[in-house]
Amino acid sequence: MSMSTATDSVDDPTRGLAQEFDADDNDDIEEAINGMDASGSAKKKKKKKKPKKKKVEQSDPPRIPLSKIYTDGIYPEGEVQPYKDDNVWRTTSEEKRYIERTIDQDPEETYQSIRKGAEVHRLVRQHARKHIRPGKSLKEIAEDIEDGVRALVEENGLEAGIAFPTGLNLNDCAAHYSPKASDTTVISQGDVLKVDFGVHVKGRILDSAFTMNFEPTYDKLLEAVKAATDAGIREAGIDARLGEIAGVIQETMESYEVEVNGKVYPVKTIENLSGHSIKPYQIHGDKSILLVNNDDPRKMEEGEYYAVETFGSTGRGRIIEGGDCSHFAKKVDAPKVPLRLTTAKSLLNTINKNFGTLTFTQRYLDRIGESRYILALNHLVSQGIVEEYPPLFDQPGSMTAQFEHTILLRPTAKEVVSRGDDY
Template sequence: MSPKETYFRAGKIHYEVIERSKKLITPGASLLVIAQAIEKDIASYPEASLAFPVNLQLNNEVHYSPLPGDTRTISKEDIIKVDIGVHVEGYIADGAYTIALNKDYQDMVDFTEKVLRETLTGLKPGMKVSEIGRRLDVHMKDSPYKIIKNLMGHQVQRWDLHSKKSVFVYESDSPHTLEPGEAFAIEIFITDGAGFIKSSAHAVIYALKKSLIPMRDMRLRQLCKTIYEKRRHLPFTERYVVEHLKYSKIDFANLKRSGNIMEYPILVEVPGSKIAQFEDIIYVDEDRVSITTKV
């Protein structure tokens, strides 16, 4: 398949997985069981793999993925953001949705979905990337909610989840344009909080550094080699190392101590706030801009 065809194949698989995953989101459901079910669903497609850990983000959290033995569950007071990534031969489909189990937040969820849908409508090749931010500014002008301005969309390339061009969620002076052959993850996070996200002291998502420190331990060298062969520099979790690669928690702890992996901290808004997230991949063709993650 061509790169374009592969992006769209990944997008179709992603759409099907996303739609089935929505049935898993119920009060009392285990985050770990949900993540494992989504991973199993992706693995049922011979050509597809997980592009990054399944993010199951409650309330004011971003970038949380279940740990081995995780006991967290969804309550009827929560809203949950489900962010799933699929790749086919390194070509990535990345998308997210939000479900409000607490219906007091349904308006914010519906608003976020509507804003993304309308922002992506009518994009054209050659447009400035900053047009996306300008449209978002218009939507947010009279809104009771705030868009989180220090989280943004990003270009994706083969094996590269966060590539060269950033997509700011407000109007900027970015010189970049939407060029044929490019793909972008357009994501927005809208909140009733401060509109600014901060890093917590904890991380559960990691990636191999592009330049590795030499290691004497043969087992650690093999672990790094296996991760690279399967994921290049795409993110992973401790649970991936333990459940999928069949290494031990001690092996993972030693890998962390080796200095060869980057950490992506859990991000948090102000306590008591809620965040809604929606995201899709757009592909820029010669004559149109299409959403790969919608059918």
């Protein structure tokens, strides 16, 4: 089919076209006419806009993997605080900024792994805080939190998952209690509940905790502990001395008091608990931030990251171990000793494969199909291969509270990775 000549369309720009098409080609004629302007010239085709990708919304309860939402692998930054005093220069140092960019752009490095864990923590705790109420069982709360973490982080053995058992510590119990499968404990209106859970991505652990109460009697206790944790974070930084940070924590905490039934109780810092540095696959590193003034001269260093956590109490301010143990971890420096029990050898293989040196609980062993493991677990403990972490209690009748954040000591600034709108 030849094109019409220019002379065919002098009087009527469509005449030549009409002559060239058969009667059956009416649709094509109309399309050609519509494609011309008044002078008979072809109109420029408008480019069709590509439809925008629909943003994936998180479900409630949160169960959509974060990789489906943050498809570029870049996760939200936490709260950034400048360093104090002698370290202010780091903010504008080109050398330090270059080092930081290099780390930030490497997916195998610390930042994105911890930030992913932090976003998981924020979303899961946001849901948990809405649904933890009197009448809920500890087991139900723990499983809801752990299901959320597993789904969002896409649990995959030692690549990603839960960093340690969900701590649900009531009243005088300050730490290290996680419900067993048979636990029937239900929250009451007057309870003070510490919720402590962690997420790991490639062994990089995000550790954060908060406290909830359901009537106002112990509001001041929670306020004191939160203020002490925030004070510890403000004091933390490269070259900050661990002993001096502890002194500020204690001073802040013990400036509060709580009135209960007409009696005033000073808020005491729990002296034998501490914050701590974190290492890959190791929740407690080799540095501790005690909560009472001391002369520890060691300093925080660039590149380290810490769990800054504080505990306050209306009791004696000192905890002791008690109750059935629910937290276990293979020791980082576990001895290589011959195991006489075949079941212990098998259980150790399971621990190495699924947890490495991460902390676990009996419910996690149940979940992966282990059974009749108590004797084997006790044997691993007695041989010094696995460490027990029993629940920690202040005196009966007292109330304890905890707040905790993970901080990164970046080359240019301090990042409170786990900070959220709630605490």
